[in-house]
Amino acid sequence: MKELAGLRSEVPRPEPSGLRAEEERLRAAFAASPAAxxxxxxxxxxxxxxxxxxxxxxxxxxAGVLVTVxxxxxxxDGRDGRVVHVMPVAAERVLTKAADNAGRSRELRPRVGxxxxxxxxxxxxxxxxSAAGHARYLSRTHRKVWYPVKGTSVDGVIIGRSLEPRPxxxxxxxxxxxxxxxxxxxxxxxxxxxxxxxxxFLRTDYAYLSTLPTTPxxxxxxxxxxxGHGPAADAEAWNRVSGMLREAYLPAAQxxxxxxxxxxxPGATTVGTARDAYGRTxxxxxxxxxxxxxxxxxxxxxxxxxxxxxRTTVTDAAKAKAPVGSxxxxxxxxxxxxxxxxxxxxxxxxxx
Amino acid sequence: MSETxxxxxxEADDASVIERSRRDPEAFAxxxxxxxxxxxxxxVRRLGPDAAEDVxxxxxxxxxxxxxxxxxRRAHARPWLYGIATNLVGRHVRDEVRQLRVLxxxxxxxxxxxxxxxxxxxxxxxxxxxxxxxxxAALPTGHRxxxxxxxxxxxxxxxxxxxxxxxVGTVRSRVNRARxxxxxxxxxxxxxxxxxxxxxxx
Numbered sequence: 001m002k003e004l005a006g007l008r009s010e011v012p013r014p015e016p017s018g019l020r021a022e023e024e025r026l027r028a029a030f031a032a033s034p035a036a037x038x039x040x041x042x043x044x045x046x047x048x049x050x051x052x053x054x055x056x057x058x059x060x061x062x063a064g065v066l067v068t069v070x071x072x073x074x075x076x077d078g079r080d081g082r083v084v085h086v087m088p089v090a091a092e093r094v095l096t097k098a099a100d101n102a103g104r105s106r107e108l109r110p111r112v113g114x115x116x117x118x119x120x121x122x123x124x125x126x127x128x129x130s131a132a133g134h135a136r137y138l139s140r141t142h143r144k145v146w147y148p149v150k151g152t153s154v155d156g157v158i159i160g161r162s163l164e165p166r167p168x169x170x171x172x173x174x175x176x177x178x179x180x181x182x183x184x185x186x187x188x189x190x191x192x193x194x195x196x197x198x199x200x201f202l203r204t205d206y207a208y209l210s211t212l213p214t215t216p217x218x219x220x221x222x223x224x225x226x227x228g229h230g231p232a233a234d235a236e237a238w239n240r241v242s243g244m245l246r247e248a249y250l251p252a253a254q255x256x257x258x259x260x261x262x263x264x265x266p267g268a269t270t271v272g273t274a275r276d277a278y279g280r281t282x283x284x285x286x287x288x289x290x291x292x293x294x295x296x297x298x299x300x301x302x303x304x305x306x307x308x309x310x311r312t313t314v315t316d317a318a319k320a321k322a323p324v325g326s327x328x329x330x331x332x333x334x335x336x337x338x339x340x341x342x343x344x345x346x347x348x349x350x351x352x
Numbered sequence: 353m354s355e356t357x358x359x360x361x362x363e364a365d366d367a368s369v370i371e372r373s374r375r376d377p378e379a380f381a382x383x384x385x386x387x388x389x390x391x392x393x394x395x396v397r398r399l400g401p402d403a404a405e406d407v408x409x410x411x412x413x414x415x416x417x418x419x420x421x422x423x424x425r426r427a428h429a430r431p432w433l434y435g436i437a438t439n440l441v442g443r444h445v446r447d448e449v450r451q452l453r454v455l456x457x458x459x460x461x462x463x464x465x466x467x468x469x470x471x472x473x474x475x476x477x478x479x480x481x482x483x484x485x486x487x488x489a490a491l492p493t494g495h496r497x498x499x500x501x502x503x504x505x506x507x508x509x510x511x512x513x514x515x516x517x518x519x520v521g522t523v524r525s526r527v528n529r530a531r532x533x534x535x536x537x538x539x540x541x542x543x544x545x546x547x548x549x550x551x552x553x554x
Contacts, residue, residue, distance in 0.1 A: 001503065001531060001534065001535075003480060003484060003534075003538060004484060004499070004503045004504075004534060005503050005504070007397075007481060007484050007485075008397040008461065008463060008464050008504075010464055010467050011393055011396045011397050011463075011464060011467055012393070012467065013389045013390065013392075013393045014388075014389050014392050014393065014396075015389075016385075016389075018392070019384075019388050019389065019392060019408070021405050021409065022384075022388060022392070022405065022408045022409040022412060023381075023384060023388070025409040025412075025413060026380070026381070026384055026409070026412045026413060026416060027381070029377075029413055029416050029417070030377040030378050030380065030381070030416075103409075103413065106406070
C-alpha cells in the first residue's frame with residue numbers, strides 16, 4: 001500500500017561509501033577464510049605433473065604464494081633490484097586465531113581531523129653509564145597518547161606518568177631511576193615527538209594503515225618492504241608488526257591480513273601463556289631473535305583473541321645479561337578510542 | 353565495488369557467483385556489491401542507521417559463512433539475504449517497536465532524524481505517519497516482517513515466503529491481515545485509502 005511504502009522513504013539507498021564499515025568486516029572474513037589460503041594460483045602455473053597430481057598436499061607443504069617487493073616503488077624511493085619473498089603456508093596458531101576473530105569486534109570509524117587515543121602501560125629497559133658505573137633498570141610508564149588520524153607523531157599529544165621502576169633482572173635499581181617519577185610535567189599534556197623519522201612505508205597513522213593490502217600475501221609483502229632474505233629480515237619483519245599493534249589501529253580487513261601475514265613469518269611460534277604489562281594473562285605468538293638473546297611475544301586474549309600487549313623474554317642469558325625466562329620489556333594496550341580533539345601541549349619535555 | 357548497476361543479462365547470476373566464492377572467497381564481494389545497498393536501506397528503515405551498520409555487516413558475514421549451504425538452483429540471492437537480515441533485525445525487535453512508539457506519540461521519527469534534509473515531503477503527512485507507526489508497532493513480529501519485506505524490500509509474496517522460510521499462503525494471510533489493520537487505523541485519519549495491490553518487482 002502506497003502510504004506504507006512512503007513511510008521512511010526519505011531514507012536513501014546508500015552509496016558504496018556508506019557501506020564501507022560493512023564491506024571491511026566482510027573483507028576481513030575473506031582474509032580469515034581457510035579457502036583463502038594463498039597458493040591457489042602460483043602452483044597451478046607450475047607445469048610439473050607430479051605437483052599437479054599430488055595436488056593440495058604438496059602445494060601446502062612446499063609452495064606458498066610468490067610475493068614480489070616492487071623493484072621500483074611507485075613513490076620512486078629507489079629500491080634496487082627485485083626481491084622475491086615466498087609467503088610460507090605454515091602459520092602460527094595464535095595469530096591465525098586472531099585473524100579469524102578480527103571482524104568480530106565493533107569497528108572504530110575515525111575520520112581525518114579526529115584523533116585515535118591509546119591508553120597503555122609499558123615497561124622498558126634503560127641502560128646508561130654514570131659516575132657510579134654502568135646501570136640498568138626497567139622504567140615503567142602509564143601513558144595516554146592522541147595520534148592524529150592522518151599525520152605523523154609530531155602532531156600527537158601525550159600525557160604520561162612514571163610508575164615505580166623495577167630492577168633489570170639481577171641488577172640494582174639506581175637511585176636516579178626513582179627521581180624520574182618525581183620529574184615535573186607528570187600528568188600534563190606534552191607534544192608526543194619533536195620529529196618523526198620513520199620511513200614513509202612504516203607510518204602507523206590510521207589514514208595510511210587503511211591503504212595497506214587486505215590480503216595476507218599483500219601484507220606479507222608490505223612487512224618485507226626493502227628487506228632481503230634470512231633471519232635478520234625475518235626479525236625485522238616481526239618487529240614491524242609491533243609498530244602496527246602497540247599504538248596503532250587498523251581497519252578489520254588490514255588487521256586480519258596483518259595477523260595472517262605475521263603468522264607466516266619464519267620462526268613464528270606459539271607460547272602457552274604470557275602476561276602483559278598490566279598483569280593480564282593471555283596466549284602469545286612469539287619469535288626468538290638469537291642474535292639478541294630475546295623472544296618477542298605478541299599477547300592475545302585467550303577467548304576473544306583481541307590484542308592485549310607484548311613482552312620481551314630472555315632466551316640467552318649471556319647475550320641478554322639476565323636469566324633465561326626473565327622479562328625485560330612489556331606493554332599493555334588498555335583502551336583505544338576516537339576523539340574529536342586532543343589536549344593542548346603545555347610544555348616541552350626537558351632534555352634527556 | 354564502485355559500480356552500482358544491477359546485474360544485467362550479461363552478468364553471472366548470484367548462484368554462479370556464490371558457487372565461485374566457495375573456491376575464491378573474494379568473489380563474494382560481488383554479492384555484497386549487488387545487494388548491500390538495498391539491504392542497508394531496508395534495515396535502516398526498520399532500525400535506524402546505528403543498529404543497521406551492525407545488522408548489515410552481520411548479514412553478509414552470516415551469508416558468507418553459509419555460502420556452502422546456499423541452494424544453487426536459486427539464481428537470485430535477494431530473498432536469502434533479506435531473510436538473514438530480517439532474522440537479525442528480529443534481535444532488535446524491542447528497539448524497533450520503541451522507535452515506532454516514539455513516532456506514534458510525538459510525530460518525530462528517531463529512525464529518520466539524521467536524514468532531515470529530506471524532511472519537507474513528510475512534514476505534511478504527520479498524522480498519517482503516526483497512525484502507520486502505531487499499526488506497525490502493534491503487529492506480531494512475523495506479520496510485520498512479511499508486510500515490510502513486501503512494502504519496503506520490494507519482494508514478491510513468493511520471495512517473501514523464501515526469505516522467511518514459510519509457505520506462500522502464510523505470507524498472503526499475514527500480509528492481508530496486517531493490511532486490514534493498517535487500513536482500519538488509517539481510515540480514522542485518511543478516509544481515501546489507496547487500494548494498490550502487492551508490489552511486483554520488474
